[in-house]
Amino acid sequence: MVRHRELAHITAALVDKEAELEAQTRQIKALEAQLEEARQALAHAQGIVDYNLADLASIRASTSWRLMAPIRRLGRVFGR
Structure with a gap:
């Protein structure tokens, strides 16, 4: 019975960690998409x-x- 509880606890912890990992993976993908938009x-x-520099x-470089x-x-000298 104790082993069943331990196994259930470990399984629950594993499920929680997997959910956390999935959430972090989604967040990373969203951040990567934002980064790509910023790069573009x-x-x-x-x-x-x-x-504009060209x-x-x-x-x-023009003649005029x-x-x-x-x-x-002259405008800078007499205009001020």
């Missing part, structure tokens, strides 16, 4: 940053930007 959002944001470099540099300098 980061990649998208990095793409936007890269595009656009800015293109503007600064270089020709207008003295006027911008």
Whole structure:
């Protein structure tokens, strides 16, 4: 009878641990999905940053930007 109770107790503990493990596995999967979404959002944001940096470099390399540099300098000196 004592062995039956011990076995029942051990079995119950095992069932509890398995349920806990399943819950943690679900939580890990949910966190992995969130991490993947965050990585995709980061990649998208990095793409936007890269595009804007290239656009800015293109503007600064343009003839009009270089020709207008003295006027911008005068504006900073006399505009303030």
